[in-house]
Structure formats: C-alpha cells, structure tokens
Amino acid sequence: DAGVIQSPRHEVTEMGQEVTLRCKPISGHNSxxxxxxTMMRGLELLIYFNNNVPIDDSGMPEDRFSAKMPNAxxxxxxxxxxxxxxxxxxxxxxxxxxxxxxxxxxGPGTRLLVL
Amino acid sequence: GQNIDQPTExxxxxxxxVQINCTYQTSGFNGLFWYQQHAGEAPTxxxxxxxxxLEEKGRFSSFLSRSKGYSYLLLKELQMKDSASYLCAVAxxxxxxxxxxxxxxxxx
Numbered sequence: 001d002a003g004v005i006q007s008p009r010h011e012v013t014e015m016g017q018e019v020t021l022r023c024k025p026i027s028g029h030n031s032x033x034x035x036x037x038t039m040m041r042g043l044e045l046l047i048y049f050n051n052n053v054p055i056d057d058s059g060m061p062e063d064r065f066s067a068k069m070p071n072a073x074x075x076x077x078x079x080x081x082x083x084x085x086x087x088x089x090x091x092x093x094x095x096x097x098x099x100x101x102x103x104x105x106x107g108p109g110t111r112l113l114v115l
Numbered sequence: 116g117q118n119i120d121q122p123t124e125x126x127x128x129x130x131x132x133v134q135i136n137c138t139y140q141t142s143g144f145n146g147l148f149w150y151q152q153h154a155g156e157a158p159t160x161x162x163x164x165x166x167x168x169l170e171e172k173g174r175f176s177s178f179l180s181r182s183k184g185y186s187y188l189l190l191k192e193l194q195m196k197d198s199a200s201y202l203c204a205v206a207x208x209x210x211x212x213x214x215x216x217x218x219x220x221x222x223x
Binding site: 031033042043044045048050055056091095102103104105106107108109 | 145146148156157158159160163202206208209210211212213214215216
C-alpha cells in the first residue's frame with residue numbers, strides 16, 4: 001500500500017489567496033483526520049470524518065477553513081482567504097479500527113507558507 | 116478537555132536507556148499512543164496502551180497507569196537514529212489529542 005498520500009507537498013502563496021490541500025487515505029480506512037502542526041501549538045486536530053461524514057470540526061480555527069470528503073478515497077482542506085498565521089504543516093491521517101485499537105497513519109504533510 | 120504534559124527536551128548517550136514521561140488529564144480515555152517524529156517528517160506509530168501495565172516491542176516499551184494519568188516510553192540500547200521527537204497522544208473517542216512532544220537528542 002502506498003500509505004496516505006497528500007498533495008501538494010509544499011505550497012507557497014500570498015495572503016488572501018485560496019489554498020486547497022488534498023489527501024488520499026489508505027484504501028479500506030474509514031476514518032480520516034486533518035491536523036495542523038506549528039512550533040507554538042504543536043499538533044492539533046482540525047476535523048475528522050468517519051465514513052465520509054464530518055464528525056468533529058471543533059478544531060477548525062474559523063470560517064476561513066473548510067473540509068470535504070466527497071468519497072472514501074479523497075478529502076480536501078481549503079483555506080479562503082489565507083493569512084500568514086495559517087503557515088504550518090498540515091497532516092492528513094487515516095485509520096480503521098481493528099478490534100479495540102485504532103492506529104492513525106499519517107501522510108507526509110503539506111508545508112504551507114503564506115506570505 | 117484534555118491536558119497532556121511531557122518534557123520539552125532530553126539528551127541521552129548512545130547505547131544507554133532513556134525514559135520519556137507523559138502525564139495527562141482527560142475527560143475521556145480510549146487509550147494512549149506514542150508516536151515518533153523525525154525532523155521534517157510525519158509522525159509514525161510506536162505503541163498503544165489501553166490497560167495498565169507494560170507493553171514491550173523490541174527496544175521500545177511503553178507503560179500506562181490509568182489511575183495516575185501517567186505513561187512513559189522506555190527506549191533501550193539507544194541509537195543515533197533514535198534522535199527525534201516523541202509525541203504522547205490520548206484517545207478520547209476516535210480523536211487524538213497530542214502532547215507538545217519531547218525532543219530527544221542522542222549523543223555519541
């Protein structure tokens with residue numbers, strides 16, 4: 001299996017522009033998670049989906065952030081308009097619950113820089 | 116809410132043993148995970164504890180005490196490649212809350 005796939009790996013954009021991050025979870029995994037990592041705040045959960053349905057979006061910073069999962073093999077995280085404080089590494093992770101342990105597997109991340 | 120504490124940095128010598136502690140206060144508990152993250156890379160799964168006691172996996176072991184809200188990760192026979200950040204994460208439901216991570220530097 002190729003693991004969790006994220007694109008782009010790096011993104012540099014200007015303040016005010018729209019940014020779309022993409023994620024393909026591991027085939028067969030039914031949960032997908034979006035995280036953001038910064039030096040100041042560490043690794044924070046933004047939103048997660050179960051069977052393509054958003055379950056908890058309490059970590060989404062504000063209305064500028066939105067996430068969708070139109071099917072089991074694809075999800076997007078969109079920032080519109082982007083701001084310099086959105087600069088971070090955005091990770092996507094997926095999991096499936098084998099028995100009572102649910103391990104999340106992370107993608108390589110998208111390094112976002114907003115100028 | 117969730118509160119997870121772990122030391123910011125640790126230094127150890129190649130071949131030695133190091134213990135990284137994690138304390139937590141959570142409103143729910145479905146297990147505790149340890150992840151390893153090398154600089155510039157994604158976190159990778161190391162261990163999972165849901166019951167009290169020690170789980171051993173090769174050079175790495177993880178311990179959990181639910182009554183004390185305490186876990187540790189034990190790394191034996193340290194190698195230079197073990198230099199990384201180690202993240203403690205508590206599961207409540209299906210979501211994980213991560214600690215800020217402990218940056219371990221292994222010296223020759």
